[in-house]
Amino acid sequence: MLIEILKSKIHRVTVTEANLNYIGSIAIDEDLMDAANIIENEKVQVLNLNNGERLETYVIKGERGSGVICLNGAAARKVVPGDILLIMSYATMEFNEAKTFSPVVIFPDTKTNKLI
Numbered sequence: 883m884l885i886e887i888l889k890s891k892i893h894r895v896t897v898t899e900a901n902l903n904y905i906g907s908i909a910i911d912e913d914l915m916d917a918a919n920i921i922e923n924e925k926v927q928v929l930n931l932n933n934g935e936r937l938e939t940y941v942i943k944g945e946r947g948s949g950v951i952c953l954n955g956a957a958a959r960k961v962v963p964g965d966i967l968l969i970m971s972y973a974t975m976e977f978n979e980a981k982t983f984s985p986v987v988i989f990p991d992t993k994t995n996k997l998i
Contacts, residue, residue: 888985889973890918894931894992897965899952906955909944910969917997919986924971928957932965949995966992 892914899909908928910920920926924941939957944950951969953961961967975983991998 883977884974885977885980886972886974887980887983888970890920890971890985891987892918892920892967892969893987893989895951895967895969895990895995896992897953897961897963897967898950898995899963900958900961901952901954902956902958904954904958906939906957907942908939908957908969909942909950909952909954911944911948911950911995912946913997914988914990914995915941915943917986917988918969918971920969920971927970927972928953928960929968929970930961930965931968932962933960935960947996951995 922943926941928937937957937960
C-alpha cells in the first residue's frame with residue numbers, strides 16, 4: 883500500500899511579492915528550497931495563515947539569499963505582501979517506509995525569511 887505523507891515544510895514565511903501577470907507558481911528563495919529539501923518544479927501546498935486560503939502550485943527558484951516568497955499568476959489573488967504562509971510538499975511511499983520517514987521542517991525568521 884502506498885500513502886502520501888509530509889516530505890518538507892517551510893513554517894511561517896512572509897509573502898514579499900504577488901505578481902498576477904506571470905504564468906504561475908511560487909518563487910522561493912533558493913536557500914530556503916535547499917534547506918527544506920524542495921526542488922524546482924515540485925508541487926507544493928500553500929496555506930495562508932492570514933486569510934485561510936489553501937492552494938497548490940509548483941516551485942520556481944527565487945534569488946538565493948533574497949528572502950523572496952512571491953506568488954505568481956492566479957495564486958497572486960490569494961495573498962498580499964505581508965501575509966504569513968506555510969509551504970508543504972508531500973511524498974508517496976510504501977506504508978512501512980512511511981512509518982520511519984522523517985520530514986524536513988524549517989523555521990525561517992518570519993520577518994526576513996532568512997534561515998536562522
